Amino acid sequence: MADATLSPLVRFRRGFFAENAVFVQVLGMCPTLAVTNSLDGAITMGIATSFVLLCSNIVVSLLRNLLQPHVRILIFTVTIATFVTIADYTLKARFYDLSVKLGPYVPLIIVNCLIIGRAEVCASKQGLPAAVMDGLGQGIGFTGALAVLGTIRELLGAGTLLNARVLPELTRAADGTIEQIGWDPWSIMIMPAGAFITLGILMGLANWIAGRRKAA
Amino acid sequence: MVEQPERKSLVGKYLRESWLVIACAIVFGCALAGVAGATRDRIERNKQEATQAAIREVVPGAARGVELSDAEPADLADGIYRALDADGTQVGWAVTARGAGFADMITVLVGLKPDGISVTGIAILESNETPGLGDKIKSGPRYRDQFAGTTVARPIEGVPRTEPADGNKIHTITAATISSQSVVAIINQRCVELGPRLGRLAEDLE
Numbered sequence: 257m258a259d260a261t262l263s264p265l266v267r268f269r270r271g272f273f274a275e276n277a278v279f280v281q282v283l284g285m286c287p288t289l290a291v292t293n294s295l296d297g298a299i300t301m302g303i304a305t306s307f308v309l310l311c312s313n314i315v316v317s318l319l320r321n322l323l324q325p326h327v328r329i330l331i332f333t334v335t336i337a338t339f340v341t342i343a344d345y346t347l348k349a350r351f352y353d354l355s356v357k358l359g360p361y362v363p364l365i366i367v368n369c370l371i372i373g374r375a376e377v378c379a380s381k382q383g384l385p386a387a388v389m390d391g392l393g394q395g396i397g398f399t400g401a402l403a404v405l406g407t408i409r410e411l412l413g414a415g416t417l418l419n420a421r422v423l424p425e426l427t428r429a430a431d432g433t434i435e436q437i438g439w440d441p442w443s444i445m446i447m448p449a450g451a452f453i454t455l456g457i458l459m460g461l462a463n464w465i466a467g468r469r470k471a472a
Numbered sequence: 473m474v475e476q477p478e479r480k481s482l483v484g485k486y487l488r489e490s491w492l493v494i495a496c497a498i499v500f501g502c503a504l505a506g507v508a509g510a511t512r513d514r515i516e517r518n519k520q521e522a523t524q525a526a527i528r529e530v531v532p533g534a535a536r537g538v539e540l541s542d543a544e545p546a547d548l549a550d551g552i553y554r555a556l557d558a559d560g561t562q563v564g565w566a567v568t569a570r571g572a573g574f575a576d577m578i579t580v581l582v583g584l585k586p587d588g589i590s591v592t593g594i595a596i597l598e599s600n601e602t603p604g605l606g607d608k609i610k611s612g613p614r615y616r617d618q619f620a621g622t623t624v625a626r627p628i629e630g631v632p633r634t635e636p637a638d639g640n641k642i643h644t645i646t647a648a649t650i651s652s653q654s655v656v657a658i659i660n661q662r663c664v665e666l667g668p669r670l671g672r673l674a675e676d677l678e
Contacts, residue, residue: 293603319496324489331496338500342507349511352518359600413604443604443647 271393
């Protein structure tokens with residue numbers, strides 16, 4: 257994986273599937289599990305993380321020839337923390353409702369291992385084009401993975417997508433008889449257990465597909 | 473004296489190795505100061521606007537809320553808003569009430585008529601209840617709508633859906649009993665004693 261000669265295009269493409277952040281590298285699990293109970297939260301988190309990842313990749317790549325081996329992690333962290341704070345303030349100023357919804361998980365992007373991982377694996381070893389394409393590819397792959405989880409969990413757990421009702425609501429009268437037939441939400445899907453179950457199944461599916469591709 | 477040159481070279485060594493960290497800290501620090509300065513007013517406005525929107529929601533006819541920031545005694549100064557209509561006439565009160573829920577603290581905004589005891593509506597300003605269950609106190613209007621028409625002249629009671637909710641009772645949410653009872657308790661704790669005082673204050677202010 258730590259190949260410093262990969263072309264920008266390969267870096268970009270690998271982020272989607274071959275090195276997908278969530279399903280293959282298994283990085284960034286905290287936001288993957290915590291904010292995917294609704295699609296809007298998942299997409300916002302994906303975009304915010306991608307923004308930080310792209311910016312940090314650019315800065316680290318530009319500074320790569322000045323990095324001292326034993327203080328490089330410090331530089332990565334300072335860089336990431338700066339862009340996370342910028343993203344946090346921007347969300348609070350422009351998308352206040354979403355920022356309230358994501359709560360502490362936006363500042364927590366700082367400790368998302370995906371970002372520091374890409375700085376270490378790619379940006380600190382390769383030039384700007386590869387670092388930019390790596391940030392974009394990984395960001396899209398991460399956002400896509402979160403969006404898939406968010407879609408499944410919100411649809412099954414609440415019957416809605418982006419807060420709009422998709423599956424008709426099941427209503428019951430006071431004595432428990434059904435008034436209107438509809439989707440009875442699987443509450444477990446929007447709770448932590450649902451996150452683990454969905455992630456496990458999707459990861460298994462991704463591995464199965466990867467295995468079949470390899471065999472073919 | 474022998475140690476002197478060695479120490480000097482050590483400082484030089486540290487500086488050579490860490491200058492980039494120092495430079496980054498300064499540059500990024502300035503950048504953050506810029507971003508914070510540029511967004512601060514907007515963020516503050518967003519917070520106030522969220523409260524104002526909630527006040528309009530819980531007090532019918534209200535156009536804005538003015539906090540009793542310099543009221544006497546001091547316990548009236550925090551989180552109590554006079555709800556005014558477009559002409560500046562008082563149409564009610566909006567009172568923030570805070571207390572423990574199931575998962576975390578819940579902040580409720582209670583809308584009251586000018587008499588201070590008739591509830592016109594409630595909104596949940598902050599909560600962290602279980603998604604899909606306890607958070608229905610916020611997302612399900614069915615629960616919140618019940619509070620309009622109750623009174624805090626005496627405590628509100630929460631009862632399960634199998635019992636009739638007449639008098640000063642509301643139905644709690646099935647599978648979210650603690651969250652929905654907490655909201656009732658938070659409102660009672662804050663408003664039962666406070667309500668009549670607000671009613672008198674409204675008369676004084678007129």
